[in-house]
Amino acid sequence: MVAKKQINLLRGWPNPALLASSAIQTAAAKALSDPQVSTPGLLYGPDPGYQPLRESISRWLSDYYRNPSLGPAEASHNGTGGNGDEDDGDRICITGGASQNLACLLQVFTDPLYTRVWMVAPCYFLACRIFEDAGLRTRAVGEGAEGVDLEALEKGLEECEREANAEKKVGVKLPKPWSKIYRHVIYAVPAFSNPSGRTMALSCRRSLVQLARKYDALIITDDVYDFLHWPTSSPSSQHLTRAILPRLVDIDRTLEPVPGKEDFGNAVSNGTFSKIAGPGVRTGWAEATPKLIYGLSQCGSSRSGGAPSQLTATIINSLLQSGDLEEHIEKVLKPAFTRRYNLMMSAITRNLTPLGVKVEEGKVEGKDIFGGYFIWLELPEKVNAEIVSERCRERENLVVAPGDLFEVHGDESIKFQNSLRLCFAWEEEGDLEEGVKRLARVVKDVMEGKGGEIGGGRMKASKQDLGEFR
Numbered sequence: 001m002v003a004k005k006q007i008n009l010l011r012g013w014p015n016p017a018l019l020a021s022s023a024i025q026t027a028a029a030k031a032l033s034d035p036q037v038s039t040p041g042l043l044y045g046p047d048p049g050y051q052p053l054r055e056s057i058s059r060w061l062s063d064y065y066r067n068p069s070l071g072p073a074e075a076s077h078n079g080t081g082g083n084g085d086e087d088d089g090d091r092i093c094i095t096g097g098a099s100q101n102l103a104c105l106l107q108v109f110t111d112p113l114y115t116r117v118w119m120v121a122p123c124y125f126l127a128c129r130i131f132e133d134a135g136l137r138t139r140a141v142g143e144g145a146e147g148v149d150l151e152a153l154e155k156g157l158e159e160c161e162r163e164a165n166a167e168k169k170v171g172v173k174l175p176k177p178w179s180k181i182y183r184h185v186i187y188a189v190p191a192f193s194n195p196s197g198r199t200m201a202l203s204c205r206r207s208l209v210q211l212a213r214k215y216d217a218l219i220i221t222d223d224v225y226d227f228l229h230w231p232t233s234s235p236s237s238q239h240l241t242r243a244i245l246p247r248l249v250d251i252d253r254t255l256e257p258v259p260g261k262e263d264f265g266n267a268v269s270n271g272t273f274s275k276i277a278g279p280g281v282r283t284g285w286a287e288a289t290p291k292l293i294y295g296l297s298q299c300g301s302s303r304s305g306g307a308p309s310q311l312t313a314t315i316i317n318s319l320l321q322s323g324d325l326e327e328h329i330e331k332v333l334k335p336a337f338t339r340r341y342n343l344m345m346s347a348i349t350r351n352l353t354p355l356g357v358k359v360e361e362g363k364v365e366g367k368d369i370f371g372g373y374f375i376w377l378e379l380p381e382k383v384n385a386e387i388v389s390e391r392c393r394e395r396e397n398l399v400v401a402p403g404d405l406f407e408v409h410g411d412e413s414i415k416f417q418n419s420l421r422l423c424f425a426w427e428e429e430g431d432l433e434e435g436v437k438r439l440a441r442v443v444k445d446v447m448e449g450k451g452g453e454i455g456g457g458r459m460k461a462s463k464q465d466l467g468e469f470r
């Protein structure tokens, strides 16, 4: 019997056809052929990163997040510049991407003995190790109906506060003039989350910022899917060329009392070119108050050698300035993701819905909008996702991610035993429907008692082994 071709709906990578290869080739040739650009690109750079790119990103983001449908406060963006008059990019730091920068943020702004971390669950599982490496303990807080279960979070923050005061907790790190050690970190992926695909409501975003201010928390958001969204109904009636919602960092910047020049603020946004140009560029940005951004740039690894990705930063700058990146997003990525999402959703409706598998409709603030890379499925109550994913591998050569992968390491109080994550970004478009059909066969078998035990399979993917899947 000929083995079935593998279909991998776990891997969270962009399909090679979605990489901005030719635009990057043009941008690289331009950057490398001009010594005024290539020389600084090949030397050590400034701590906060390549200045022209800081300014380009700042302009690009102020335009993208200036959306007339936002609340009046958040929409009145006047550039991302710290004082609102001149946009010199002082709210932006160039990074080696969202993952690398999460590690740097933790190095500068947390202390393993003093800081507690709250991860919105289900969580981006590869962030767990970054918190562990920084010596930090993580606790889970559910998404609730709006994106974060604010009630549970506040209860947890209060409990922590009481314990910390009773134990008179102090940190191990010595104070540094450029940094501040926060009592808490709240980590979330507010838009088109990896893994749940959900988007945090605007009212929840505002309340979360208020909570962070009250409890001395730094909200770190991976805003990595903000540029990838599309209407899920009547495509021609909506042009989603701007952000739909302000980021937490925008709210922190504009919600009274706004942070002053000497304030670190309570939110930082982690952006990346991984999802819109190609993950191999390993370049991203952080946005926060100028004070926090300066502190971040003083991270030891940036002080010695300058911000990461200096040469790539010159190339990305050329990509942004030429307008080629925006064109790639609008003309290649969004149409492709719309098609991919629709293909997978109709396959789900045809093959899985009749079995009782549930999937949430893509909605943002009541509008028919979806984005990102992932669809989150709820299996019928008695169907265990780990068994399903094992049998998918053995019987159908299909790789899917079981929900337990996205439980917060060290705090499995919030479980996802009946959930599965499917990625529609990696496999060829033509294989998405076949992948869902294979999954449906396995779900049906398991429902009929033909699934066997957990661990009965040849191979069980462990959380630790799945780095390549993101």
Ligand SMILES: Cc1ncc(COP(=O)(O)O)c(C=O)c1O
Residues within 6 Å of the ligand: 012, 096, 097, 098, 099, 100, 124, 189, 194, 222, 224, 271, 272, 273, 274, 279, 283, 284, 470
């Ligand atoms: C939520 C989230 N954060 C971070 C990353 C990785 O970003 P980067 O490639 O910039 O490190 C991913 C990639 O899947 C992601 O989904």
